[in-house]
Amino acid sequence: MTAAIPFANTYARLPERFFAEVPPTPVAAPRLIRVNRDLADLLGIDPDWLAGPEGVAVLSGNRVPEGAEPLAMAYAGHQFGNRVPQLGDGRAILLGEVVGRDGVRRDIQLKGAGPTPFSRRGDGRAALGPVLREYVVSEAMAALGIPTTRALAAVLTGDSVMRETVLPGAVLTRVATSHIRVGTFQFFAMRGDLDGVRALADHVIGRHDPDLAEAPDPYRALLARVVARQADLVARWLLVGFIHGVMNTDNCAVSGETIDFGPCAFLDAYDPAAVFSAIDEYGRYAYGNQPGILHWNLTRLAEAMLPLLAPETEDGIAVAQDVLAAFGPRFEASYYAGLRAKLGLTTVQDGDGDLARALLETMGANRADFTLTFRRLGDAALSAEGDAAVAALFDDPAAYGAWATRWRARLAAEPVDSAIRRAAMNRVNPAFIPRNHRIEAVIEAAIARDDFAPFHDLVTVLANPYDDQPAFAAYAEPPQAHERVLRTFCGT
Template sequence: MNGPGRRRAILRAMPNLSLHDLPLDHAYAALGDSYHARVHPASLSDARLLHFNADAAALIGLPPAAAQDPRFLDVMAGNAELPGGDYLASLYAGHQFGQWVPQLGDGRAMLVAAVGSPGGGSWELQLKGAGQTPFSRFADGRAVLRSSIREYLCSEAMHHLGIPTTRALSLVGSAEPVRRETLETAAVVCRMAPSFVRFGHFEVFYYRNQHDQLRPLADHVIQRHFPQLWDRPDRYRAWLTEVCERTARLMAGWQTVGFCHGVMNTDNMSILGLTLDYGPYGFMDGFESGHICNHSDEGGRYAYDQQPRIGHWNVSRLVQATLPLLHEDPEAAVEIGTAILEAYGLAYGQDVVQRWRAKIGLREHRDGDEQLINRFLTLLHQGRSDFTRSFRHLSRIRAADTGPATGVREEILAQEAFDAWVEDYRARLRAEGSDDAARAAAMNAVNPKYVLRNHLAQHCIERAEAGDSSEIGRLMDLLARPFDEQPESEAYAAEPPPEARHISVSCSS
């Protein structure tokens, strides 16, 4: 029986299973005190469960009824510790906006435990916003409702778009005040991942010249998450190569759904190639190749068109931090590390072209395809045409038609350039004998109709701040089927109204 089927069978057999019944393990805690600090959550007054994610809960064998247990809310709010849990804040460092910061760590997040999955493997549970840790750096350790809703929604939206990501189990809100730019209210997200280890976990020991700490951490990651590499004599090289490739493919996924992360610091990069830490992110509305989604990023380091380059720069920092694992001779280690980094460019180039080709419905590889794709992106940029809607509507084009592509042309602001492009596009489709119906179905399976636009998230936040959390569930249901038409939700696929097109997000988001 496959993973999802096995999970469903277990949930049917154990409908009364609670969070307190789940099998826990503490492999990360076993690494020792050099890697983390033990912590305790701070109680949260007036805690309310705003949403429970049954889809993510099934990954750890937790049925929907488990959320009705009052003990569940207590644990998710940080008002009680999970029996058997070992609460940890992990140590790491990182390059933030290109500058080395020697110590960071989980300042408002704490690992509870890893939970075995009915489908195999395990998922770490982490509370974000549950109070101060030794790494809080004079901050309060809290998360606000605004940023918590954004992370909760987007991690699930990305999953359903097929982009590797952390998941979210629950969202708890409170009337407890928290001071940011203004006075806001507190919230706690329970997020899930097979591992929350980041590039910065390795950097901190490299730059501290504590190289003996690198091997146990790398072995922990490889044994649990790359077991197929464990018996290889070159396992560290093979592991880093796969991390490079996963990161490259993640960047290709981001680019081709129009997602901007906003803070691609090395401490926000997952060792598993997951989208991690949803702060000032954004899905582009009008396409702009140099779009900056984070107004704190004054130099545009993490602009949309820079993400693939920054992904490579970040993995180069990881490889540098792990050079002591590659060879005892520093020059030989650098030579091996340089070869490892070549994997990034190869993986990105192959994956991103394949994704763009699928988005415009090309079945075969032919010379000139990349130019055709780039011409379409250029005309989107020229008119700042809506990224998501423009790609979605391309499936309406018929290969044998002539003249303007009615039903698509209306989405494109640079219409003369688009008309010329359509002629060449139709000729390219005819050259491979493209079937209109089959192509449309394939394109609509990779070009979402619904993404978490900033104005949709903001509307949800405003309603929740006013005491109505129903829009959270509405968006979760909508974004769980981003490629389906969902006629009753057509308004959610519209371009943002003019007053909502420049919603500002920053590192406090």
């Protein structure tokens, strides 16, 4: 272990048009909020050094560490379906890459580190609230076992930022296996820069999918790999009630990691039409729309890659259509396998999908809490005495009872010990999620009172989402009527 960050950069070796070299802008009075010590250790960085004065200077952008090559990445995208030829990192600066103790290469990026050539008249800064939200939710997603970017640290800057009002400024240090997006491919494709598209695809293969380099058609194989990753990812989002909120193509990582947590939220009561993002006025990115939107985004990726798929456009379209056709079956398989596990089913039988959909429809009609319903089903699977706690979540408890009769008949077809079944269900049905009202309480305490104890407590609870944690039982409860969060906001 060494105090230095062991940078081993590759993206900075790509042609100059892939990025803009830009250092972080120093801040007035950086103050550490939290260091993710386990992640620092994984990256080969001494967490004590990172939490000390030199480390905080790096995390705030006041010091560029040895080996770093700060840059803002260029990308384009479709935002709410609208084509935008140039976006790029407007408030994020990639310091460089490290190869962790697990052999995985990851980016280290400062989010909120000051203006870049892509800032589009923005200040390049981040307010404290969005930094805390991303730290909480990204680390919760990691603990839930969902591919995601991670939070290495959060610091206050000592400067204020102006949004709707004056707010404390902060910087998040984000870690990702890469920050390459569908929109990165679009940046070059929209310019007719085939060499750029090819160089980017080769970089992605070398970084994420080196086994594809020897494939008969590596670019087709790459597209297929990204399609599969994204199909699995969105299925896992739905299985925990996650709503990304701003699924533009520039927020869709080819690595298959969840990226950018601006107006994200989690379901309380199950509702496939649920929308929290204040900027999603027409519900484009509603909970139930997310699989279709991922397919739409991947179609944009395929369009950007067309010249790599075949020499003639029509042939490339045929290849792309064939690859994209795999998205639906892959998503369905992943999603319904997850639902079977959540229901305690270990075998596949005809009618399992109907059984799962019937529960979801009943939950929606009765405003049942998504997370608690599935968690309490574990107790109901152990003994019928657990039914009362599940039924209590439904406006009409009898509606659950009617469904439970079908469920128990299905469980009886499997020779699985009830205690084993319950344990397996509790491994896939979390007790704790980052509930929206809890996140808002964390942000309010930090901004209004400079009190970060609620933030640290919430991060601690969410690090073990599948454990009961009796001391923190209140964190599992849905919000009271006056606590409900109806809108979430992007941090820009």
